[in-house]
Amino acid sequence: MDAHTGTDTNTDTDTSPGARTGPGTGTGPSTAAGPGPGTETPCSGTELIVVGGGPAGVSGALMAAGLGLRVTLVEARERIGGRPWEIGAMENVPGGWRDGPAFARALADDIARLEAAGRCTLVRDRAVRVAAYEDHAEVSLAHGAPLTGTAVLVATGVVPLEAGDADWIEARGTVRPPPLWCAGPDVGHALVLGGDRPLGTWLRTHPEAGARLEVLHPRADAYKVAEVAADPRVHLYEVERATVQHTDDQRFEVTAHGTDGGVRTFGAPSVLANLGMRPSPPAGDLVRGPEGYCPLASQSFRLLTAGDLRSARHQRITPAQGSGAEAALTYYYAAHG
Ligand SMILES: Cc1cc2nc3c(=O)[nH]c(=O)nc-3n(C[C@H](O)[C@H](O)[C@H](O)COP(=O)(O)OP(=O)(O)OC[C@H]3O[C@@H](n4cnc5c(N)ncnc54)[C@H](O)[C@@H]3O)c2cc1C
Structure with missing residues (x-):
């Protein structure tokens, strides 16, 4: 044939x-x-x-x-x-x-x-x-x-997986975060939705990058984020649910309901998906x-x-x-x- x-x-x-x-x-x-x-x-x-x-x-x-x-x-x-x-x-x-x-x-x-x-x-x-x-x-x-x-x-x-696939995330408007592992070393300050293992891949790939990654993850990801918790660029917050939206100044905002019962609002110039x-x-x-x-x-x-x-x-x-x-x-x- x-x-x-x-x-x-x-x-x-x-x-x-x-x-x-x-x-x-x-x-x-x-x-x-x-x-x-x-x-x-x-x-x-x-x-x-x-x-x-x-x-x-x-x-x-x-x-x-x-x-x-x-x-x-x-x-x-x-x-x-x-x-x-x-x-x-x-x-x-x-x-x-x-x-x-x-x-x-x-x-x-x-x-x-x-x-x-x-x-x-x-x-x-x-x-x-x-x-x-x-x-x-x-x-x-x-x-x-x-x-x-x-x-x-x-x-x-x-x-x-995209934000719309995760039942703990509500993505408002046109928000469609790209995958974390595709981000370059100049990511800077970013909100990361999910604690899947590509977080470790990104950190290993860019050991010199001076990033601040605020990682909002469900409890199910706790054992995976534990592997990278010691990296000073990683800031972890375990959440029950989160709402992500654009703000007027082209930044992103995430309102997160934590497993600790608290509600916190995070803001950054970019938001990335790391959901599996x-x-x-x-x-x-x-x-x-x-x-x-x-x-x-x-x-x-x-x-x-x-x-x-x-x-x-x-x-x-x-x-x-x-x-x-x-x-x-x-x-x-x-x-x-
Ligand atoms: C960020 C990241 C880091 C990783 N790090 C490691 C690591 O350190 N060590 C490790 O062992 N594994 C690692 N993995 C996992 C590893 O990449 C995968 O397990 C492996 O690539 C799976 O191989 P695969 O052939 O099944 O799929 P893939 O590598 O995804 O290949 C699938 C291929 O199918 C093609 N394709 C898809 N749909 C169609 C279609 N409809 N028609 C024709 N072609 C199609 C795609 O273009 C692609 O070329 C990592 C994965 C990620 C995402």
Whole structure:
């Protein structure tokens, strides 16, 4: 199949392990948890479509290509590498990477090498829908023609929660705070809504920045802010609820009801969100849990998931890479074992 047009142009005979046997044939939506026994793969084009070129998707593509599967990687953004492009200071990453963009570049290089070797086709587009049928899986794209493969591995990660998503925040008017971790070293005096771990990332990334960060966080974040409480730039206030609005002089004001029973008003030139993340999978046939995450074990044979998209726990690079490889192996052994 030509990954860019969605037409099946590959008619060669493949003797790789990835071409030996496959799931059953048919046309209806797939409900089976596994492939039919002893049947041939009906798709002669791309076998595994990987959606998302972050650590999980790249790992899945590398593993799948290593197993001899034909891989198409769909990435919505200009560059392969995912969230690490935005992380100034990383820790606990295989290989000891500490600089996010350098690590992201290495992932992009891995995919470029696979492409050069003819093991992977890169499609730069946004997947808007994934669907599983009995004999194939499909990815609908925002701009291009749909892609067809034998299975789809979705690794689209998570996106930042916004003030409107948090039940303890009332954001008035047009207030839409940007994520803290995207702020530069010149942030100065800022109000930070939420105590998620990117606060520590920002402090490590900008050790010399002379900031005053007034962090208003719910009790649930207390154990996370404790990790950075000793930094003199951080000023913590635990709140039950908070109302944020613009003031006339283009500053922001937050009225906070503290867990200590007090009510305090904070003002600063900027307000930043640090509220955590939520999954953002394409529409379609992925099975979602109560919080919108898509665990691998809940999916049909033709739809696999990896990385941060799987669950709110273990949202780190090592589990993302491990789960990308795991998903590719899960498909490989189910289809070809
Ligand atoms: C501020 C911050 C600091 C962090 N620091 C660390 C750290 O020090 N150590 C650590 O281990 N982890 C850290 N993490 C977590 C780490 O970044 C993630 O666990 C990891 O990036 C998850 O990889 P992923 O491939 O699942 O998702 P992502 O890295 O988010 O990649 C997802 C990819 O999918 C693409 N995509 C999304 N939707 C679509 C679509 N519809 N169609 C096509 N493509 C799509 C995106 O453009 C992106 O390239 C940090 C995270 C943040 C936010």
